[in-house]
Amino acid sequence: MKNYLKYDWDAIAGIIAAVAAILMHFLHLVESDVLLMIAVVLIALLFLRDLRRERDSEHVESCLQRTELSLHEILNQLRPSEVELIGPQNIHQAMMDFSLRACNEMTWFHICPLMFKRQSIFDDLLKTAIENPNVHSIQFIIDDNSHEAWDQEMAPKIRQCPGHDKVQEVVWASISGGVSAIVADINKAGKTECLLSFWGEPFMARMPGLNVPRYIFHVHGNSELISRMVEVVRSHRFCELTKGGE
Structure with a gap:
């Protein structure tokens, strides 16, 4: 019919x-x-x-x-999302994608060096950033208490990577806050984004001898939080460089 x-x-x-x-x-x-x-x-x-x-x-x-x-x-x-919460199942891939799409200078602020104890994690996250031709400089700003972990777990692995000379000398700082972040320009558009995490439960899991991120926030370039986070990173970096000059 x-x-x-x-x-x-x-x-x-x-x-x-x-x-x-x-x-x-x-x-x-x-x-x-x-x-x-x-x-x-x-x-x-x-x-x-x-x-x-x-x-x-x-x-x-x-x-x-x-x-x-x-x-x-x-x-x-409709407004594009400013912050995206990434859970345990997708956190590894999200951090790897961030390293692949990063450009110019990349800053790793208050990360735990023991997180890279496993070679596979180091290769997927940090080695990917080091070998990324669009990343020209990698700067670590790490708490003073992590000297030993850096020397044992990260420094030897970094020296074995092609392009390891783009990793700048570590800025050691006294960091009291519980915020950890990876900040970089993304793609050729040059918009600054960051992966933001917090120390302690429920955002970071405590395991024997190390802290592993469980949840992270992908903060997009249209968020006002980016400028504030960049300012926090710069203030720690500037303060320590000023102390070193004295």
Whole structure:
């Protein structure tokens, strides 16, 4: 039944009527005046059908315009996400992707060197950043209490990486806060983004001898938090460099 309803019955009826009229004229069953009248009626029906379709088309076009305007209004009201929470199942891939897309200078602030004790984690996260040709400089700002862990776990691995000279001398600082961050420009657009985490539960899991991030926040470039985080990193870096100069 649905297939039959799809047919243009107005046109089919007109064709049948025209054919019937022509046959009756050839059989001398109707006069030419009657045939002319049938033709006029058929033409009138076709005009009426076109007028009806034109009205329906105008209605559809009007509905589409209203829908388009509503869609534009909805899209204008939507704001891109500023912060994205990344859980344990995706954290490793998210950090690896961040290192792959990083550009220019990359800053690792208040990270735990023991996090890179496993070679596979070091290769996927830090070695990826070191071997990324778009990353020109890598700066670590680490708490003073992590000297030993750095010398044992990270320094030897870094020296074995091609391009290890882009890793700057560590800025050792007295960091009292519980914030850890990786800050970098992303892609060639140059928008600064960061991966933000917090020490302690539930954001970081304590394991024997080390702290491992469990949840991190991907802060996008349109967030006001970026400028504040960059300022925090710069203040620690500047203070320690000033002390070193004295």
